[in-house]
Amino acid sequence: MITILDYGAGNVRSVINAVESLGQQINIVKNPSDILNAEKLIFPGVGHYGNMIKTIKEKGYFNPLQAYLNEDRPFLGICLGFHALFETSEEFTTHKGLGILPGHVKRFNIKLAVPHIGWNSINLKKNLYLFQNITKETRFYFVHSYHVVPAEGSDVLTTTPYENEFVSSVNRGNITGVQFHPEKSGKPGLQFLNNFISKDHSKTGTISAAEGSLASSTESKKAGLAKRIVACLDVRSNDKGDLVVTKGDQYDVREKDDVRNLGKPVELARSYYEQGADEITFLNITGFRDFPLKDMPMIDVLKNTSKNVFVPLTIGGGIRDYTDSNNKTYMAIEVAEAYFRAGADKISIGSDAVYVAEKYLETNEKTGNSSIEQISKVYGNQAVVISIDPVKVWIKSNGHSSKHNIIASSEIGPSGEKYCWYQCTVKGGREKRNIDVVSFAKACESLGAGELLINSIDRDGTNSGFDLDLINCIKNAVSIPVIASSGAGSEEHFYQVFTKTESEAALAAGIFHRKEIPINQVKIYLSDKKIKIRNN
Numbered sequence: 001m002i003t004i005l006d007y008g009a010g011n012v013r014s015v016i017n018a019v020e021s022l023g024q025q026i027n028i029v030k031n032p033s034d035i036l037n038a039e040k041l042i043f044p045g046v047g048h049y050g051n052m053i054k055t056i057k058e059k060g061y062f063n064p065l066q067a068y069l070n071e072d073r074p075f076l077g078i079c080l081g082f083h084a085l086f087e088t089s090e091e092f093t094t095h096k097g098l099g100i101l102p103g104h105v106k107r108f109n110i111k112l113a114v115p116h117i118g119w120n121s122i123n124l125k126k127n128l129y130l131f132q133n134i135t136k137e138t139r140f141y142f143v144h145s146y147h148v149v150p151a152e153g154s155d156v157l158t159t160t161p162y163e164n165e166f167v168s169s170v171n172r173g174n175i176t177g178v179q180f181h182p183e184k185s186g187k188p189g190l191q192f193l194n195n196f197i198s199k200d201h202s203k204t205g206t207i208s209a210a211e212g213s214l215a216s217s218t219e220s221k222k223a224g225l226a227k228r229i230v231a232c233l234d235v236r237s238n239d240k241g242d243l244v245v246t247k248g249d250q251y252d253v254r255e256k257d258d259v260r261n262l263g264k265p266v267e268l269a270r271s272y273y274e275q276g277a278d279e280i281t282f283l284n285i286t287g288f289r290d291f292p293l294k295d296m297p298m299i300d301v302l303k304n305t306s307k308n309v310f311v312p313l314t315i316g317g318g319i320r321d322y323t324d325s326n327n328k329t330y331m332a333i334e335v336a337e338a339y340f341r342a343g344a345d346k347i348s349i350g351s352d353a354v355y356v357a358e359k360y361l362e363t364n365e366k367t368g369n370s371s372i373e374q375i376s377k378v379y380g381n382q383a384v385v386i387s388i389d390p391v392k393v394w395i396k397s398n399g400h401s402s403k404h405n406i407i408a409s410s411e412i413g414p415s416g417e418k419y420c421w422y423q424c425t426v427k428g429g430r431e432k433r434n435i436d437v438v439s440f441a442k443a444c445e446s447l448g449a450g451e452l453l454i455n456s457i458d459r460d461g462t463n464s465g466f467d468l469d470l471i472n473c474i475k476n477a478v479s480i481p482v483i484a485s486s487g488a489g490s491e492e493h494f495y496q497v498f499t500k501t502e503s504e505a506a507l508a509a510g511i512f513h514r515k516e517i518p519i520n521q522v523k524i525y526l527s528d529k530k531i532k533i534r535n536n
Contacts, residue, residue, distance in 0.1 A: 041075050050089075121138070125158060346451070482505075499531075
């Protein structure tokens, strides 16, 4: 029996599904005594450190958890559950941690994008049973802005390169904490969890190198953060009311008097996971507002997908305040919470983010009430992705009278124009707003967004390649990661976006759905071109 401490925030569903997939029964902590009675305890934490510590104190879990750990009983802390082991965190200095291990949690102070998001390598400092049957080329999934700085080097289990080396896991006795998410790290992550679950903790934790553990003496030449390949599934109801995966041509998803049907969302997501997709993104473009929150169709899609797909899941669509057909009003954070509890790891905000950014740029004041601010405060900025849907506006010269951010285009416009700016849209591209993408991206970062998904209405469905000008002008303006989207039609297009921009990930839909280019074929091509990618 594996006990999981669920304090009510983040995607605990993924940890439950991962452990159950290994044939284990789960006991969810419902009262303080469940912690003290646990045989093995997993503490997954996602979100904001201060909210986490405050919540476990309010629920009466803090002292029993300290007592459990002080007895050196089997424990695995994941992400915030890892941070909680230490004395303090810069994320919220008012609340002290459990203080089981000496050291502190600090925010990254580096030139690379923060949050650190994606699949990265590890360097093993101690040959421990947890990495048995895991190869040295393995990458695990990370998503965080803060990292631990242990006071005692003997506690360090692994380090990970991200401009500098940071501590990515620790171990002391039967207590282990990891920064990466094994439940979202595919088959190697499941192996890591199985090693923890199946271990007889009454015996020594070390193993010999011959037992197949991740080797600490030799680091892979391809070590470091991998570029991510993201499979996107646009999901909506067809005219019969069935949920289908569709794909637009410049955002038009209809053909032959019905919605273009490219498959079932749960089945396609699992197929892409097995092909090697690094993340799966669902964009809910169905009529969500007709449903009570508990009956929203995408809730079941997420629940069923997360049972068999052990890479990060992002969900977008309907993340805003709304009133359903029963005249019940929901806040954006309630919608996000429902998605997180169903299996999502990140949520994507589209049109609502534009309205929020417009108000912020007008007043230069944060209200704390916007969808971006609410969700990032509770779940952390790494959980908030902003989806940008721009159109290119051509102008004749950079001296054009405009308050918008104008760039020199690498292409020539239809009337010989050499300059342009990118205009934000809402409502699936149907309505243009008087705000440019650079101003919008900066505003969203300031409000608490952790990642940007850069679409292009002009390139959507064209198979002509990503809009590199668009990606570069946004990437140069922000310090958070970006995902390039729209226009991929060949393996070369992925290579171009990773070598001609600093984007951390690239997303595609149609070429995967139509089986024109399998995901693993894209990865083989990139690997041959010396681009760092995650192997399956």
